[in-house]
Amino acid sequence: MSATPPPPSPGGPPSPSDLSATQPLGPPPGATNPGNLGYPVQGNLGYPVQPNLGYPVQPGMVPPTQPLGYPTPSAASGPVPVAAVEEEEEEFMAVEAVGGEVFHPPALNHFEPARPSNPLIQAWRKVGGGSLALSIAIHVGILVVGGAIVVSTQMIQKQVDFLPGGGTQQGAEASAEMQHKVQQKKRTTLNKSMPMKKIVSTSQTSAVTLPDAPPDILDVPDVGAMLGGGSLSGAGFGKAGAGGGFGTGMGMGSMQGFVSLPPSMKQRCSTSERLEKLRQNGGNAECERAVSASLEWLKGQQNEDGSWGQGGGKRNKAAMTGLALLCYLGRCETPDSPFYGDNVMRAIMYLVELSKKNEHGAITEDFKGNSGAYEHGIATYALGEMYTLARLGSKQLPGMREAFEKGVQLIIKTQNKADAKNAEGSWDYYTKNIAEGKPTSSREDLSVAGWQYQALKAAKFTGLKIPGLQSAIDKTCDYIERTQTKDGGFGKANRDAHYNQWSLTGVGSLGLQTLGKGRTASIKKGIGFLRSFITAEPLDWNKNCNLYCWYYYTQTFFQAGGEDWKFYNEQFLPQILAAQQPDGSFKKGRPNWPSGDAPDPVYRQVLCTLQLEVYYRYLKVGDRDEESFFDRQ
Numbered sequence: 211m212s213a214t215p216p217p218p219s220p221g222g223p224p225s226p227s228d229l230s231a232t233q234p235l236g237p238p239p240g241a242t243n244p245g246n247l248g249y250p251v252q253g254n255l256g257y258p259v260q261p262n263l264g265y266p267v268q269p270g271m272v273p274p275t276q277p278l279g280y281p282t283p284s285a286a287s288g289p290v291p292v293a294a295v296e297e298e299e300e301e302f303m304a305v306e307a308v309g310g311e312v313f314h315p316p317a318l319n320h321f322e323p324a325r326p327s328n329p330l331i332q333a334w335r336k337v338g339g340g341s342l343a344l345s346i347a348i349h350v351g352i353l354v355v356g357g358a359i360v361v362s363t364q365m366i367q368k369q370v371d372f373l374p375g376g377g378t379q380q381g382a383e384a385s386a387e388m389q390h391k392v393q394q395k396k397r398t399t400l401n402k403s404m405p406m407k408k409i410v411s412t413s414q415t416s417a418v419t420l421p422d423a424p425p426d427i428l429d430v431p432d433v434g435a436m437l438g439g440g441s442l443s444g445a446g447f448g449k450a451g452a453g454g455g456f457g458t459g460m461g462m463g464s465m466q467g468f469v470s471l472p473p474s475m476k477q478r479c480s481t482s483e484r485l486e487k488l489r490q491n492g493g494n495a496e497c498e499r500a501v502s503a504s505l506e507w508l509k510g511q512q513n514e515d516g517s518w519g520q521g522g523g524k525r526n527k528a529a530m531t532g533l534a535l536l537c538y539l540g541r542c543e544t545p546d547s548p549f550y551g552d553n554v555m556r557a558i559m560y561l562v563e564l565s566k567k568n569e570h571g572a573i574t575e576d577f578k579g580n581s582g583a584y585e586h587g588i589a590t591y592a593l594g595e596m597y598t599l600a601r602l603g604s605k606q607l608p609g610m611r612e613a614f615e616k617g618v619q620l621i622i623k624t625q626n627k628a629d630a631k632n633a634e635g636s637w638d639y640y641t642k643n644i645a646e647g648k649p650t651s652s653r654e655d656l657s658v659a660g661w662q663y664q665a666l667k668a669a670k671f672t673g674l675k676i677p678g679l680q681s682a683i684d685k686t687c688d689y690i691e692r693t694q695t696k697d698g699g700f701g702k703a704n705r706d707a708h709y710n711q712w713s714l715t716g717v718g719s720l721g722l723q724t725l726g727k728g729r730t731a732s733i734k735k736g737i738g739f740l741r742s743f744i745t746a747e748p749l750d751w752n753k754n755c756n757l758y759c760w761y762y763y764t765q766t767f768f769q770a771g772g773e774d775w776k777f778y779n780e781q782f783l784p785q786i787l788a789a790q791q792p793d794g795s796f797k798k799g800r801p802n803w804p805s806g807d808a809p810d811p812v813y814r815q816v817l818c819t820l821q822l823e824v825y826y827r828y829l830k831v832g833d834r835d836e837e838s839f840f841d842r843q
Contacts, residue, residue: 474828475598475671475827484498488825491826492776497822500786501822501823507815508538508812508815516531516559516560517557518812520812521810529585529588531592533813535592539554539596544600544603546602565613570620572617577641580642586621587661587662590665595671597668597672597674614672618666618669618679619677624637625685630652632654633652635686635689636656637658656700657709657714660721663725666682687721690726691729694735695711698736699714700719701714701717719766720762733770737774749785754803755807757807757818758805760821767779769831786818790818799814
């Protein structure tokens with residue numbers, strides 16, 4: 211036991227035959243102090259140490275020479291029994307060493323063998339299924355929450371059915387669907403930039419309701435029209451791209467929520483389409499700037515009661531208010547306009563209040579005078595356009611429909627009857643006649659008739675069912691044709707007479723263009739007369755500035771289009787633009803027909819503004835694809 215074993219073979223482990231279970235532990239080879247292993251030895255390590263560890267002793271290892279603080283049994287005593295270990299320690303297993311074998315002690319902890327993972331789970335984890343599932347769950351949760359918000363919002367939104375006369379929403383949808391299918395047949399010729407608007411109301415008993423028949427066209431709305439319209443728009447040309455996106459303010463809803471303006475009026479309410487029409491019809495960016503400056507000037511001339519008037523705002527207030535209102539509506543400036551909404555609203559309410567004050571519904575302060583018929587026709591015309599545009603806005607206009615309908619009924623009622631001989635279908639100074647107790651008249655007046663038929667035209671565009679409306683229109687056209695001379699003009703053939711063809715041919719031609727059907731021969735003769743007349747006497751602000759006549763000339767030539775419009779536009783436009791002053795007003799011209807003069811600044815302003823808006827205010831009759839709902843007889 212005490213003999214020194216032979217040194218191990220270089221580079222390899224000791225031979226198994228050299229190992230002994232009872233071989234003492236000696237110092238490592240080269241150690242000079244067999245009692246010290248090269249590090250401090252504590253006297254008591256705090257746990258029992260077995261001198262015989264129960265496995266083969268490596269060569270060169272010797273047992274410690276100093277006591278470790280607990281009894282050390284002799285080598286022959288065998289393994290230390292388990293009972294010799296303190297009770298609080300883990301149980302150790304004593305194993306006898308077997309010579310010639312390398313023994314590995316058993317693990318002190320027991321581990322069950324791991325169960326093999328499910329092949330599907332392993333494949334799912336390999337492709338990153340854990341993170342994917344989490345991502346999907348998050349996105350699904352977001353969609354569910356968003357959907358719940360949308361559904362709850364739609365459920366609490368007020369449903370408004372604008373159909374009058376007890377109609378139902380289902381009926382509106384059915385009518386809209388049928389109308390939409392019909393419109394698909396003429397898709398290739400429709401103007402794709404048609405402005406579409408949403409009906410908005412703050413109550414289910416709005417003072418403004420829609421026509422009894424379905425709208426003319428239901429289609430994809432023109433977002434540029436909804437968001438881009440308004441005053442002081444920057445001028446420019448080119449087609450606008452369709453913008454996307456509908457917020458809660460737009461109220462993206464079912465198809466019946468969108469309506470179209472009459473085809474003849476629709477382009478005025480889209481900034482992009484308005485500028486495009488301006489370019490196509492021979493206008494320019496200066497026209498839009500001039501209109502903006504003019505509307506701004508008019509804003510500063512409005513009276514406290516919402517009216518405009520001549521003579522410092524005191525005379526002909528109903529007529530001037532109606533004309534000023536037409537100027538704003540000509541650029542689609544409604545009560546919802548951010549710049550002129552208040553001005554427009556106050557003007558409407560002024561006219562409505564005038565109607566309420568008169569037992570006949572006449573919109574004038576001069577019921578007993580000659581001007582009352584002019585004023586009532588102009589004011590009714592303005593309210594009619596406002597009624598058509600009211601479907602695009604959110605403002606309630608209390609009493610406006612009643613005032614307009616009563617105004618139209620008064621015009622129809624006072625139209626000259628068959629017993630008036632050649633005056634049938636015309637109008638006289640009817641408010642004065644009513645005041646004097648004269649229900650009918652044999653006097654015809656083409657100048658007065660011009661404003662009455664424009665009011666009837668506005669009534670037709672609203673789609674309201676007004677008894678006698680179409681009959682009155684037909685009789686008006688018949689009357690106008692009877693006033694045509696052999697020269698082609700409309701009016702008296704004597705130039706020295708008050709109502710002569712040189713001043714009124716525009717009135718007669720425009721009436722047949724906008725109201726007549728199959729009367730093209732009379733229209734062409736009228737245009738031919740005017741063109742010959744203006745060729746001989748070109749428009750000149752300083753020589754023949756008869757703005758009342760120019761107002762009708764401009765619309766007549768615009769409706770004619772083609773070379774006739776080009777001929778007129780090249781004369782008219784430079785004259786108007788050159789007459790505008792830095793503050794937006796128009797300087798006074800020199801007339802050669804006193805009745806055609808516009809000496810008052812407000813009167814001159816409205817006539818010039820309406821002419822500058824002609825490029826987009828109405829669509830040419832010849833440009834309308836087919837007869838629309840609003841143009842039916």
